[in-house]
Every structure is written in structure tokens, then in C-alpha cells.
Amino acid sequence: MAADNTWVSTFAVTREGVSAFCAATGTTHPLCRDPAAARAAGFADVVAPPLFAAAYALGAVNALQHDPVAGIDAARAVHGAQSFRWSPDERVVAGDVVETTARVGARTRRGTLELVEILTSSRVRERWVCDGRWTAAVRREAGS
Amino acid sequence: MSRPEPQATRVDPPAEVGRRYADASGDHNPIHVDAAAARAVGLPGPILHGMWTLAQAANLVADDPFALEAIAVEFRGIGFPGEPVEVTVQRDEDGRGATFAAAQGPRELLRNGRAALRP
Numbered sequence: 001m002a003a004d005n006t007w008v009s010t011f012a013v014t015r016e017g018v019s020a021f022c023a024a025t026g027t028t029h030p031l032c033r034d035p036a037a038a039r040a041a042g043f044a045d046v047v048a049p050p051l052f053a054a055a056y057a058l059g060a061v062n063a064l065q066h067d068p069v070a071g072i073d074a075a076r077a078v079h080g081a082q083s084f085r086w087s088p089d090e091r092v093v094a095g096d097v098v099e100t101t102a103r104v105g106a107r108t109r110r111g112t113l114e115l116v117e118i119l120t121s122s123r124v125r126e127r128w129v130c131d132g133r134w135t136a137a138v139r140r141e142a143g144s
Numbered sequence: 145m146s147r148p149e150p151q152a153t154r155v156d157p158p159a160e161v162g163r164r165y166a167d168a169s170g171d172h173n174p175i176h177v178d179a180a181a182a183r184a185v186g187l188p189g190p191i192l193h194g195m196w197t198l199a200q201a202a203n204l205v206a207d208d209p210f211a212l213e214a215i216a217v218e219f220r221g222i223g224f225p226g227e228p229v230e231v232t233v234q235r236d237e238d239g240r241g242a243t244f245a246a247a248q249g250p251r252e253l254l255r256n257g258r259a260a261l262r263p
Binding site for chain 2: 021024050055
């Protein structure tokens with residue numbers, strides 16, 4: 001953990017990684033699958049589909065969730081909700097390194113659950129590419 | 145002008161979806177790939193990654209994935225890799241967004257899905 005209660009990860013985007021993600025999720029856009037099409041559109045290599053944020057930002061989320069300092073009991077948590085917002089003009093391209101910071105957002109109680117937001121912000125070369133909100137639904141211990 | 149009709153699309157999870165999505169995303173929680181690990185936490189068997197199901201909805205709400213401005217969803221019941229997923233998308237009249245949900249039979253997998261699209 002960094003001194004300011006943030007957790008950081010870096011993720012090297014590769015053509016093979018984008019290709020495997022597209023194959024696993026059924027994403028067929030030529031900019032994501034075809035290096036020649038991506039180059040013809042002005043990119044250095046294939047472009048990651050937006051939902052690839054689930055891969056490149058995950059390291060920071062996992063680092064936060066598994067650090068007891070963050071106060072999330074991972075063994076009692078399930079993924080309750082998810083949102084992403086993307087930059088209108090920055091794309092993540094094979095060859096990029098994505099740096100993500102994660103921090104704990106709002107914590108709210110709903111019945112027997114505590115909903116804990118993990119907020120991520122991802123950048124490539126200091127330029128913002130994506131924010132994520134990963135909501136963990138944590139079963140509360142009896143009496144807590 | 146009436147709102148466009150909701151469109152339901154059947155998506156069949158591919159063979160080895162859990163292993164393939166785990167390797168592609170880095171989400172290696174064993175409940176998605178290992179029957180014994182799933183049973184150990186009270187599940188009947190390996191379950192779909194919610195993020196895989198969300199990616200299916202994203203494929204269907206945006207013809208151009210790079211038009212996606214934002215997406216938000218709640219994960220509900222658990223999904224199983226051997227069963228088809230029905231994704232329902234209702235596009236906004238103005239083409240700037242859509243609401244969506246996903247289910248396996250009576251079990252909701254995704255609800256209150258919302259996507260915003262750039263023109």
C-alpha cells in the first residue's frame with residue numbers, strides 16, 4: 001500500500017493478451033483482433049476493448065482486497081456491482097503499460113451485507129483512460 | 145415515437161469459458177474453474193465470472209465497442225457455464241444509451257444494467 005491509502009498495479013498490455021480476452025468474451029471488432037486494421041486506423045497495435053479494464057485494473061483491486069488494512073473480508077465477499085467510465089479519446093493499445101490506483105470508497109450497510117466500493121483510476125503515460133467502481137458485497141458477521 | 149422493443153439474445157458460453165476467461169482476465173478465483181473449490185463454498189459447481197457476462201452485454205449494447213462511454217450493472221444470481229445466457233437490451237430512442245439485463249432461465253444474473261454511448 002502507498003502512504004495515501006491507495007494500492008497500485010501496473011499491467012503490460014500485449015497483443016496476445018488482448019487477443020485472448022477477445023476470444024474469451026466473443027469480441028470481434030477488427031481494431032481489437034487485426035493488427036493491420038489497427039495500424040491502418042493510426043494505432044501502433046491492436047486496441048483493447050473497453051471491458052479489458054476488468055483485466056488491466058484487477059491487480060490494484062486484488063492488492064487492496066487482500067490487504068487487511070483495507071478492512072474487507074475477502075472470504076465473505078462477493079462481487080455485487082460494477083461500473084466503468086472510459087476516456088472519450090484515449091485508447092489502450094498493445095504495448096502500453098496501464099497504471100491503476102485503487103482506494104476504498106463508500107461503505108454502506110444493507111441488511112446483512114456491507115457494500116464496500118473500491119474505486120480505481122487507470123492511466124497510460126499519465127493520461128487517464130478509465131475509472132472503475134467495484135462493489136464488494138460482504139456478509140457481516142453475526143452481531144457486527 | 146415509441147420506444148424500441150427490448151431485444152433478447154441467447155449467448156451460449158463457449159467450452160472452457162471459466163478457464164479461458166480466468167487466463168484472459170487474471171481473475172483466477174478457483175470457484176470459476178474447479179468443481180471441488182466451488183463445492184467447498186457451497187456452490188453446486190463452477191460458476192460464470194460476472195465480468196464475462198457483463199462483457200456479453202457490452203458486446204450487445206454497442207455495435208461499436210469504442211462508443212461505450214460508461215457502463216454500470218448489479219450482479220445477482222450465479223450463472224453456470226453449461227447453460228445459455230439470455231441478454232435483454234432495451235435501447236434508448238435517441239441511440240445514446242441502453243438498459244440491459246441477463247438471466248439463465250428464472251435466475252437473474254445481471255440487473256439494472258445501464259450503458260451510455262457516444263454519438
